[in-house]
Amino acid sequence: MNDEAPWLDDDEMTTWLGLIGVVMRLPVALDEQLRRDARMSHFEFGVLAHLEHAEDQTMRMSDLAFLSNGSLSRLSHVAKRLEDEGLIERFACPSDGRSTLARLTDGGRRRLAEAAPGHVRLVRELVFDQLDEGETAELGRIAGRLLERLKQ
Amino acid sequence: MNDEAPWLDDDEMTTWLGLIGVVMRLPVALDEQLRRDARMSHFEFGVLAHLEHAEDQTMRMSDLAFLSNGSLSRLSHVAKRLEDEGLIERFACPSDGRSTLARLTDGGRRRLAEAAPGHVRLVRELVFDQLDEGETAELGRIAGRLLERLKQ
DNA sequence: ACTATTTAGTTGAAGCTTTAACTATCTGGA
DNA sequence: TCCAGATAGTTAAAGCTTCAACTAAATAGT
Structure with a gap:
């Protein structure tokens, strides 16, 4: 052996x-900006951003958790907080009684808009301004390969 | 504007x-293996590993925090736990009264040895097995560039 | 149809990290 | 020399994440 x-x-x-x-x-750098500009963590931002791009601004909790790269339990706690703040709402899925759907509210959309400009600026500053076009593409290929394995 | x-x-x-x-x-994948094999987080593993490679297996708390990519407060809490488990010891720096030095103990070295084989195997599986030699080098260059900026 | 298993989600408790406040020491000028 | 500010570290409290236990609904096997 x-x-x-x-x-x-x-x-x-x-x-x-x-x-x-x-x-x-x-993550520390991203959290810092998002906390300052829009009172949210990077994980919360990701959750809201994925909802915004989803069909009907609505997604199943477990799909959202997977897409957001977090556990379902983590998402459940975060969704509770986001719901308490009025940024999302949750309701039962009509077609599968086990599922919960989460939908972005207008308040959530506004909060995203507060976060976004500073977020894009920081992402550019930290990542894309440091790389030329070829490196960006190569990083995308490599990260995609690693992520495939990390997702099992 | x-x-x-x-x-x-x-x-x-x-x-x-x-x-x-x-x-x-x-980090989730790394934590899982290290928690299972040696009852420690990846951050704790990093702290112990950096101590092992240091001169005299000893380092100043703030240097160790920087090298470990964490805040000094985070390291302080972790060091308390590691010290309680007998994996490191802390003592005052003779040349600067503000500083604390941390040193790896024999117990700490043994614990690292429990963690290491599984850790290397996982790192290879998750990263280096997915990349050819050129990609590994390219990822190193790119990550180094990004890290430079992240460290200010 | 009936039951065992799987899937989806929530929750309380424990554990870890951040934040902010605090102590202590050192350094660089007036 | 003295002091203002910077540096090093710790800690309590608050906040977030994980873990494990739990409920409920759907599916598969008989």
Whole structure:
């Protein structure tokens, strides 16, 4: 039973430390802007943004959780808070009694609009301004490959 | 005052969603393995691993926090827990009365050894097995660039 | 039809992180 | 020398996430 994978070589370690650094620091930077401009976290922003682009601004909780890269439990707690703030509303799915649908409200749309300009500016500043067009495409390909595996 | 950055185009949006997906899902996957194999989070693993590679297995709290990509407050709480478990010890810095030094203990080294094989295997599976050598290098360059900006 | 299993969602408790306030020490000028 | 401000670290409280237990509805197998 020699499953021992060799430890990372120097190039791999450099890549790994860079990736981990981005993975740990990017959310902090995004949260900071969104909290300041629109009293929400990046996860909450993602939830609202996905709803906005959805058919009828409505989505099943579990689909929304998957798309938002979070657990259903996490989404459920967040949806409770968003609902209390009047940014979304939840109601039973007519076709499947187990499901709950979440819909963006007008208040939610307004809150997104408060967040968006500063958010785009920051995303450009942190990511796309640092990369040329080829690098952007290459990062997209690589991230897509890794994400496929992470989603199982 | 037209600071309006244009919203992301399709290619940029693809890249962004991929990057965000990795950023949100990778820590969950790493935490799961480390929690299972060695009762620690990925942040705790990082702290112990950086100590192991440090001169004298010792580091100043604030340097360790920066290297570990976390806030000093976060590290302070984590260090308390690690110290309670006997994985590190803390003591005053002789040359600067404000500073605290953290040192890895034998117990900490043993715990790292429990975590490491499964960790390397998972990192390979999730990242390096998905990429060829060129992509690994390219990801390293890109992540390094982004990280530079994220560190200010 | 009947039951066992799976799927969807919620919730309380525990655990972790952030925020803000606080203490203590050091450094760079008047 | 003295002091104002900067730097290092800790901590309590608030907020967020995970974990595990739970309810309810749908589906599959008999």
